[in-house]
Each structure stands twice: as C-alpha cells, then as structure tokens.
Amino acid sequence: MPPKSKADGAKKARVPAKRKLAEEFPPGEVLTDNAKKKWKLGSAVGQGGFGLLYLDSSGSVGADAPYVIKVEPSDNGPLFSELKFYMRAAKPSLIGAWMNSRKIDYLGVPKYWGSGFHEKGGKRYRFMVMDRFGVDLQKKFEENGKKFPRKLVLQLGLRLLNILEYIHDHEYVHADIKASNLLLSYTNPNQVYLVDYGLAYRYSPEGVPKEYKEDPKRCHDGTIEFTSIDAHKGVAPSRRGDLEIMGYCMIQWLCGRLPWEDKLQDPLYVRDSKLRCRDNIDELLKSCFPSENLPEEMKKFMQEVKALEYTDKPNYAKLRGILLQGLKTIGATDDRKLDFGVSANDTGPPSIKVRATFSRTLKRRGRTLLASHNAVCIWKVPPGSWPMPAEGYLPTAVIVCNYRANLFNSAGSGW
Structure with missing residues (x-):
C-alpha cells in the first residue's frame, strides 16, 4: 500500500478508504465525557484525517482556551486507535509519576483529559479532550530555510529520548516521529510535544514483546522518508525503529535533506538507500555534511541504533550521553531554551x-x-x-x- 510522504500528507494506509467526515458543531455545544464531566466547544481550529478539532474548556471558551477536543464519527478508526494509547499511557497521574521518578519537571507527551460519545441528529460521534498546542516544527523548519541550528537539534533529540523512553516503558512505540508531529507548547515555546498516536503500536502487551515477523501487506508503512528499515520490510514497529526514525529526523534537521528524498515515490529505492546507509554510516553522513563538519554525535547515535536487535531495550542513558557530548563539542549546554535562530554551531559550509x-x-x-x-x-x-x-x-x-x-x-x- 502506498506510504505517506511530505508531498501528499496522506494518512498511513490500513485505514479503509471510505470514511465519514464529522459535521461541524456550533460553538457552545456541550459534550459529556465518560466521567460525566462536561466540555463546551469553541470554534473549530483544524481538521485532521476524518475529524474536526475544536477549542474546548470545562467553563467558558475564549481564544485562550487551554484544551482542544477532537471529534470523529464513532465508526471511524483513527481516533479509536489513538484513544487506546492515551487511555493506557497518557493519564496525567501516570505521566506525573514517571516524571517524579526521573526527577524531571517536563515531559513532551500530551495528557489525556477525557473522552466519550456524543449523539446529535441521529448520529453518534467519538471525542477526546487533550492539551492545546502551538505551531509544529515542520513549519518552523520551513521558515528556517529547512535547517535547524546544531544546538537546537541536539536539544530536540534529548527531549525526544525522554518522550520515547516514557512511551516505550508503557508498552507502546510511536512509529511516526517527524517535525509535523512535534508541536510547541501553547504557553511555553521552550517545550515540545510529540503528538498523533494514530499509528502507535503496543509492541509489548502485558510485558511480552512481539516477535520479529515480516508481512508483505505492511511493507513501507509510515512516512516514507523517515520510516524504519523494519517498516519497509513489513515488520511491526519497535523501539529500535522509533530511534532509527528519530535519527533520520535529526540528520534532516541538521543538513536540510536526506539522500533518498529525490525518489520518495519509489519505496524500494528508499528502502535500499537506507539499507546501504545503515551498512555504511560514514557514507550516509558524508553525503549529508561537508567533511570538515561531520557531526560525530550522529555517527555514534546511528551506530548504537544499528547494534540493537528487534526486541532489545535501548540504552537511553547512553544515547543521551552521546547527544550531550555533541553539545559539549560545540561549546554549548542544554539551557532548556529552544532557539530557532541562526547559530554559529551549525553543520553548513566551513x-x-x-x-x-x-x-x-x-x-x-x-x-x-x-x-x-x-x-x-x-x-x-x-x-x-x-x-x-x-x-x-x-x-x-x-x-x-x-x-x-x-x-x-x-x-x-x-x-
């Protein structure tokens, strides 16, 4: 089935082609979740897949509403799949307990605030309430001439490692990490959140990891330029796959373009290119960066990912250490400020x-x-x-x- 790409923005296949679109509800419509909490809709602020996104609040709904609510016809699949992740792994109490155990005060996983069904005009709708976010990193990337400063990329990598370790600890993998799925906080521009868990996969139900198995019907699932080699082979998503996808994102953010981006409509070419690059990480980096400015931390990061077996638990602390050393190399530290401006510590021409x-x-x-x-x-x-x-x-x-x-x-x- 055809993979997703930046060009068409299509959702991943395996979802039936014919889906009902959610009708637009008027501002002020009240939805009651499964816990009997009432949520009032504001104006529609977006549309994703087959659902609509509204500003939302448990009180009055103004332009600064802190929540959004996603609404879809109840027989659609995407929101149902996403809800399974949020209900199992994104409750505020779970996120708070994990943050306390790691002694951190922020984690870029959206919190689940409620969900339920709503009847209107003889039709049934499913909805979910979540935090409101700001601009996505794809927009920032394009505004920056499709390149991020090296310090920023390493900081984003550190945030992503926390996010991925958390969702992996809760039996899930994301499988679709990319700039358009990374959103800045609505209230704090120095915090970034990984969203869109419609493709999230429970790789280890009840603590038992799924076995490696290639399925031709699933080949090339995901967003084609970033998806993992496992996904190209039709293998279910894994922890090592998430880290591989993250590595491709970081390389693209640093240099502006991945070597296979000129042939995204040919998934076999993309797969074979990634296989060659996995076998020769030096050549991957040389094709992306001037030889005088090769980011050594990316070489080490990709080598660590390459060494992982399908069911291996990654050494997140070691991966963090690699990125922190990268910051040290350029004379920077993680000051917790995300600066999207021009940086001297880039990987461009000498x-x-x-x-x-x-x-x-x-x-x-x-x-x-x-x-x-x-x-x-x-x-x-x-x-x-x-x-x-x-x-x-x-x-x-x-x-x-x-x-x-x-x-x-x-x-x-x-x-």
Whole structure:
C-alpha cells in the first residue's frame, strides 16, 4: 500500500478508504465525557484525517482556551486507535509519576483529559479532550530555510529520548516521529510535544514483546522518508525503529535533506538507500555534511541504533550521553531554551570566525543595521571556494551579537 510522504500528507494506509467526515458543531455545544464531566466547544481550529478539532474548556471558551477536543464519527478508526494509547499511557497521574521518578519537571507527551460519545441528529460521534498546542516544527523548519541550528537539534533529540523512553516503558512505540508531529507548547515555546498516536503500536502487551515477523501487506508503512528499515520490510514497529526514525529526523534537521528524498515515490529505492546507509554510516553522513563538519554525535547515535536487535531495550542513558557530548563539542549546554535562530554551531559550509569592531554604521536598502559594535563575524564560504578566495572577496557574513542575526553582503571600514 502506498506510504505517506511530505508531498501528499496522506494518512498511513490500513485505514479503509471510505470514511465519514464529522459535521461541524456550533460553538457552545456541550459534550459529556465518560466521567460525566462536561466540555463546551469553541470554534473549530483544524481538521485532521476524518475529524474536526475544536477549542474546548470545562467553563467558558475564549481564544485562550487551554484544551482542544477532537471529534470523529464513532465508526471511524483513527481516533479509536489513538484513544487506546492515551487511555493506557497518557493519564496525567501516570505521566506525573514517571516524571517524579526521573526527577524531571517536563515531559513532551500530551495528557489525556477525557473522552466519550456524543449523539446529535441521529448520529453518534467519538471525542477526546487533550492539551492545546502551538505551531509544529515542520513549519518552523520551513521558515528556517529547512535547517535547524546544531544546538537546537541536539536539544530536540534529548527531549525526544525522554518522550520515547516514557512511551516505550508503557508498552507502546510511536512509529511516526517527524517535525509535523512535534508541536510547541501553547504557553511555553521552550517545550515540545510529540503528538498523533494514530499509528502507535503496543509492541509489548502485558510485558511480552512481539516477535520479529515480516508481512508483505505492511511493507513501507509510515512516512516514507523517515520510516524504519523494519517498516519497509513489513515488520511491526519497535523501539529500535522509533530511534532509527528519530535519527533520520535529526540528520534532516541538521543538513536540510536526506539522500533518498529525490525518489520518495519509489519505496524500494528508499528502502535500499537506507539499507546501504545503515551498512555504511560514514557514507550516509558524508553525503549529508561537508567533511570538515561531520557531526560525530550522529555517527555514534546511528551506530548504537544499528547494534540493537528487534526486541532489545535501548540504552537511553547512553544515547543521551552521546547527544550531550555533541553539545559539549560545540561549546554549548542544554539551557532548556529552544532557539530557532541562526547559530554559529551549525553543520553548513566551513567558516572563519573573526572578532571585529565596526567603526561606522552599516546600511541595507537605506535601513540602519548596526552602529559601532563589537561582534563575532562568521565568514561563510560558498561550496568550492575553500580555502578562502583571494583578498578582496567578501562572502556573506553573519553577525552574531546579543540580538537576532542580521545578514548582509558587504561591509564598511573596520573589518
């Protein structure tokens, strides 16, 4: 069956093609969950799959409502599948207990607040209440020219390891990790949450792991550019598969593009490309990054994932250590702030850092950019121009100061 891709945004197959769409309810409609708690609908804020998403509150519903409610016809499958995960693994008490045991004050797993059925016009609907979130990382990725700073990628990796360890500890794997399924908190832009558990799989019911078994009918399930080699072979999702998908995401966020993204409509080509890259991780990284800036932490991370057997429990602490060492390598720490701006600690073309003082104001299109100021200037060298070109050539410079970076193409005196 056809895999998902960024191009078409289609949901994963195995869901019957013909589904009823949820009708739109008017603001003020009250839904009562299984615990007899009443939830009032606000305006519709989105549509996913075959359901609608509304602002929601147990009181009055304003533009700052803290919850959303997802509504689907009761005979649809996607929300039912997602609900099974939330009811088993995402109750606030479970998340809170796990956070306390790990001595952390935030975990990027959405909390389950309630669910139930609603009758209207002779039709029955299923609904679920969850936290409200902000923008997704795919939008941020595209706004950033399809590249994230290295520090940010490593921080996101650390958050994902906590999330995956939690859901793995509760017998589930996610199977569809990607930027569009990672949402920033609505109230705290430094927190990110993994959403969309419609493909979540209970890999170890009652503590008994499922055995490795290839099923041709399930080949290439997931989002094609990120899905695991196991999924390409029709094997049910696993913990090692989640980490493999996470690794592909991090590499894409760092370099902007995975080697097989030019042929996403050919799943066999994508599968074979991933197999070759698994067997030669060095070549994978060399195809994505300039040789002078290979992120050693990604090599070590992918090597750890490669060594896992299908039913192995990952060493999450070791994987965290690899990412933390990556931060140390670039002179950074996890300060718990997610900065999506330009960073000197990237993995792009080679650069030379020069500390300089501007002796006069710089202008661009008649607008003042910067008066006399000490700054670290990073000279970005275009591909094929290394080592530095002849004197007098002025490549693009990035000014990194105590404000958002400004880009310009020429410089005045004082350089």
